[in-house]
Amino acid sequence: EDKVVQSPLSLVVHEGDTVTLNCSYEVTNFRSLLWYKQEKKAPTFLFMLTSSGIEKKSGRLSSILDKKELFSILNITATQTGDSAVYLCAGCSVDETSGSRLTFGEGTQLTVNP
Amino acid sequence: GAVVSQHPSWVICKSGTSVKIECRSLDFQATTMFWYRQFPKQSLMLMATSNEGSKATYEQGVEKDKFLINHASLTLSTLTVTSAHPEDSSFYICSASGLGLAEPYEQYFGPGTRLTVT
Numbered sequence: 001e002d003k004v005v006q007s008p009l010s011l012v013v014h015e016g017d018t019v020t021l022n023c024s025y026e027v028t029n030f031r032s033l034l035w036y037k038q039e040k041k042a043p044t045f046l047f048m049l050t051s052s053g054i055e056k057k058s059g060r061l062s063s064i065l066d067k068k069e070l071f072s073i074l075n076i077t078a079t080q081t082g083d084s085a086v087y088l089c090a091g092c093s094v095d096e097t098s099g100s101r102l103t104f105g106e107g108t109q110l111t112v113n114p
Numbered sequence: 115g116a117v118v119s120q121h122p123s124w125v126i127c128k129s130g131t132s133v134k135i136e137c138r139s140l141d142f143q144a145t146t147m148f149w150y151r152q153f154p155k156q157s158l159m160l161m162a163t164s165n166e167g168s169k170a171t172y173e174q175g176v177e178k179d180k181f182l183i184n185h186a187s188l189t190l191s192t193l194t195v196t197s198a199h200p201e202d203s204s205f206y207i208c209s210a211s212g213l214g215l216a217e218p219y220e221q222y223f224g225p226g227t228r229l230t231v232t
Contacts, residue, residue: 031219042207042226043158048217088157092219098171099146100211100219104157 002027004091006105013079014113021074021108023089033065033072034102036088043088046074079112086110116142118210120224127198127231134194135227137208144210147191148221149183152205164191188212198231205229 003026013019025033032050036043047056049065049072056063060079065072076083086107094100117140127133137147146165150158162178164170164185172178182194191210195202205228209221 042223045223048220094219099163099165100221101160101163102148102158102209102221104159106157109155 002091002093002101002103004089004103004105006087006089006108008108009106010109010111012111012113015080017079017112018075018077019079019110021076021087021089021110023072023074023105025070025072025089025091025103025105027091027093027103029093029095030067030091031094031100032092034090034092035063035072035074036090038086038088038107046087048092076110079110081112081114084110084112116210116215116222118144118208118222118224120208120227122227123225124228125230127229129199129231130197132194132196133198133229134192135206135208135229137191137193137210137224139189139210139212139222142210142215142222143188143213144191145188145212146210147185148209148211149181149191149193150207150209152207152226158207161193195229198229200231203229203231 007022035046047063052067060077063074088107089105090102119138121136149161152158161176162170162172170183185191207226208224211221
C-alpha cells in the first residue's frame with residue numbers, strides 16, 4: 001500500500017521566519033511528487049516534481065525531490081501571515097491498467113503569527 | 115489553466131435523504147475523475163476513480179451502493195450520497211485529469227462541496 005508521511009504535522013512561526021516542510025513517500029509506479037496549499041477550500045497546486053535534484057521555485061516557495069531517499073522538502077522563506085495554511089504532499093503513481101492515483105500525506109498545519 | 119467546478123458548494127440535508135454532487139471540467143475533456151472525502155483536520159482520502167463510460171473503481175471500505183458515481187460524459191461526473199446520515203457529513207472534493215492537458219496525469223481539483231447531514 002502506498003504511503004506518504006509529512007512532518008511536522010503542525011508548525012507555528014513568526015512572520016519573516018523560514019520554514020522547511022518534509023515529505024517522505026513509498027509509492028509504487030512512482031511518477032511525481034506534488035505539493036498543495038489548502039486554506040478553507042480545496043487544495044491549490046504549488047509544485048509537481050518528477051526529477052531528482054532539480055529545485056522548483058515560485059516566489060518565496062521552493063521545493064526539491066530526492067528520488068534516491070524518497071523524500072521531498074518544501075521551503076518557504078520570509079513567511080507571511082498569508083502563508084498560514086495546511087500544506088499537503090501527494091505521491092502520484094501511474095499504472096498502465098488503472099491509470100494515475102494520488103496518495104496524500106496528513107498535511108502540515110502552518111501558522112504564521114505577526 | 116484547466117478548470118474544474120463543483121456544484122453545490124455546500125448543502126445541508128436531513129438524515130435519510132439523498133444528495134447529488136456534480137463535478138464538471140470546463141475547458142478540457144476529463145477522461146478520469148476522482149472523488150475524495152476530507153474530514154475535519156484530516157487529509158484527502160480517495161473514495162473512487164471513474165473513467166468516462168465505465169463503472170467507477172471504489173477504494174477499500176467505500177460502499178459503492180451508498181456512494182453512487184456516474185461519469186457519463188467527458189465533462190461531467192456525479193456523486194450521489196444515498197440515504198445520507200450524519201457520519202457522511204464531510205468535505206467532498208473531485209478532481210479530473212484527461213485530454214489536452216500539459217501533463218496528462220495531473221489532477222485538477224474542484225472547489226469542493228461541504229455536506230452537512232442533520
